[in-house]
Amino acid sequence: MLGDLLVTGDLLRLILLAAQLAFLGILYLALFLFARSLLRDLRVAERAQLAAQTGIGRLAVLESPEDEPPVGQAISLGPINSIGRNVNSTIYVEDDFVSAIHAMLSFRGRAWFVEDQGSTNGTYVNGHRIDRPVALSYGDELTIGRIRMRLER
Amino acid sequence: MSITWRATELRLLLPVVLLVPLGFVVTHIAQTNRLDPGPLGLALGYVALVVVAHLALTISGHRGDQLLLPLAATIGGVGIVMLNRLPQDLAGMDLFGIQVGMAGTQLAWFAIGLGAMVAIAVFFRDDGLLRHYKYTWAFAGAALLVITFLFGREVNGARLWLYVGPVGFQPGEAIKIVLVIFIAGYLAEKRTLLASALARIGPIKIPPLPYLLPMLAIFALVMLIVVRSNDLGTALLFFGIFLTMLFVATGRRSYVLVGLVLFIAGSFVAYQLVPHVRVRFDNWINPFADPNNTGYQTVQALYAFGRGGLFGEGLGQGLPMVAGHLPIPALPTDFIFAGIAEELGLVGAFALLALAAATAARGLRIGILAHDDFSALLAVGLTTSLGLQTLIIAAGNAKLIPLTGITFPFVSYGGSSVLASFAVIGLLLSISHRSAILAESTSEVSL
Numbered sequence: 001m002l003g004d005l006l007v008t009g010d011l012l013r014l015i016l017l018a019a020q021l022a023f024l025g026i027l028y029l030a031l032f033l034f035a036r037s038l039l040r041d042l043r044v045a046e047r048a049q050l051a052a053q054t055g056i057g058r059l060a061v062l063e064s065p066e067d068e069p070p071v072g073q074a075i076s077l078g079p080i081n082s083i084g085r086n087v088n089s090t091i092y093v094e095d096d097f098v099s100a101i102h103a104m105l106s107f108r109g110r111a112w113f114v115e116d117q118g119s120t121n122g123t124y125v126n127g128h129r130i131d132r133p134v135a136l137s138y139g140d141e142l143t144i145g146r147i148r149m150r151l152e153r
Numbered sequence: 154m155s156i157t158w159r160a161t162e163l164r165l166l167l168p169v170v171l172l173v174p175l176g177f178v179v180t181h182i183a184q185t186n187r188l189d190p191g192p193l194g195l196a197l198g199y200v201a202l203v204v205v206a207h208l209a210l211t212i213s214g215h216r217g218d219q220l221l222l223p224l225a226a227t228i229g230g231v232g233i234v235m236l237n238r239l240p241q242d243l244a245g246m247d248l249f250g251i252q253v254g255m256a257g258t259q260l261a262w263f264a265i266g267l268g269a270m271v272a273i274a275v276f277f278r279d280d281g282l283l284r285h286y287k288y289t290w291a292f293a294g295a296a297l298l299v300i301t302f303l304f305g306r307e308v309n310g311a312r313l314w315l316y317v318g319p320v321g322f323q324p325g326e327a328i329k330i331v332l333v334i335f336i337a338g339y340l341a342e343k344r345t346l347l348a349s350a351l352a353r354i355g356p357i358k359i360p361p362l363p364y365l366l367p368m369l370a371i372f373a374l375v376m377l378i379v380v381r382s383n384d385l386g387t388a389l390l391f392f393g394i395f396l397t398m399l400f401v402a403t404g405r406r407s408y409v410l411v412g413l414v415l416f417i418a419g420s421f422v423a424y425q426l427v428p429h430v431r432v433r434f435d436n437w438i439n440p441f442a443d444p445n446n447t448g449y450q451t452v453q454a455l456y457a458f459g460r461g462g463l464f465g466e467g468l469g470q471g472l473p474m475v476a477g478h479l480p481i482p483a484l485p486t487d488f489i490f491a492g493i494a495e496e497l498g499l500v501g502a503f504a505l506l507a508l509a510a511a512t513a514a515r516g517l518r519i520g521i522l523a524h525d526d527f528s529a530l531l532a533v534g535l536t537t538s539l540g541l542q543t544l545i546i547a548a549g550n551a552k553l554i555p556l557t558g559i560t561f562p563f564v565s566y567g568g569s570s571v572l573a574s575f576a577v578i579g580l581l582l583s584i585s586h587r588s589a590i591l592a593e594s595t596s597e598v599s600l
Binding site for chain 2 (some may be wrong): 015016017019020022023024026027028029030031033034035037038039042045060085110111112135136137138139142150152153
């Protein structure tokens, strides 16, 4: 019986068909595994987004010689933030090169703006000193005194 | 520092490890009609390459996305099985006197591509190099384009190839990535301006002219590519990437509308002025008007889709040779999707497109999770470049849109394409790595 099959080539054709189906099967197995991973991550992302919905942005501290605020910290931002050495500032910084009321960081409409408050040493956006309110994009760097920070989502 | 195992990546690579050797065995049995696994060196080489790339990412402590490498490897796996099953003398190279066939050459490019991917993913941990030198990148891209216009070699009516000695490459692939980097840098800087400023013409709000100029410049560049090098696919791809990134950055439909109007007007002018464009368009409307000459490939591709049907002719059993030649001459490159549709049917073609869609979903997710505008736009642009390219060539094969000669990422034969596609994956990996590190290292403190 098996010999007959081998002679006519039917067995070969059967094995080939099975192997071809297995090829498609593995392809769809891969697709299934990918789909499962994608969906799982989507659900996680959805939860994370719900948790983060309260914030409109944050300032990551990149450089801070006096370590106040500490380097590596991300400061959550409200709609209006004053930055300065005055202890009543929304964002209090400890640095001799920073004025008491140094700069104002505010979220208006659909964008962030920063405005210098007449500070002695100026406010810098991406290394350029500003002389009027400037719109910020997420990823822009803000330098106040010796403190360097980055606006993030 | 302890090693973080990329367990998900490893698990998702398992199907590839089975898929590629099985594909080689199936095609060998189908073609020889003997129960013999045939030579498996290339298949095992492919599996080894992918696993080595996984190990390299693991050892370097990479925290980036774990789905991208397995997705690219699965799509590429289907490709290498198809290329190995075709006549090997269609392409290849002469390595110090040793003839390497088409699949062998492609495998060498996979090695280079995966190497580049790992290098970019591991060493591009700071995006400053890309972000701050965007105009330098744009200049480099433009220079490459001009060089191609001047010294490029014309193949099949399109001037795409640049030869340095005996080694040829397609600068379009590199220019594509550079263009995305530049647009991402430009839009990240100007995003707030572009999104808020508006002028009015009657009841229609349009973006103000100064900000439209870069858009017009890119449109001019695209038209130049069409007219000068007859490269429709790349032109369409560039413009699609640009419009997508502009929309994502500003959320303004008016930009897209203006872009589409420009595109339609440009297409009309190109149809009138460029003979190559007219041929492609007429072939799309009715390839059977000239089935043995200009419409030949499109007609043969349609037959291939038809023969394939729902489940295909069976891997290794389709693509009958006509007088010792493949029915479609450009099968390994532009028409590989038609070949896959013939042998694996709608079922297999759909799986391939679904894998490409999953890759795009993953890339967009990396964009959403990015912490700054530049990274987000870069991720979206790179993802669009891969996804749109897949869409354009698959739709062109199936005569849904006019055929344009671009490659199917990871599948088509061709070094430039494989290298560029893996470089895109490498950049996406490096972006997602930065996001993961940032999310961990910055402790949230509310004041």
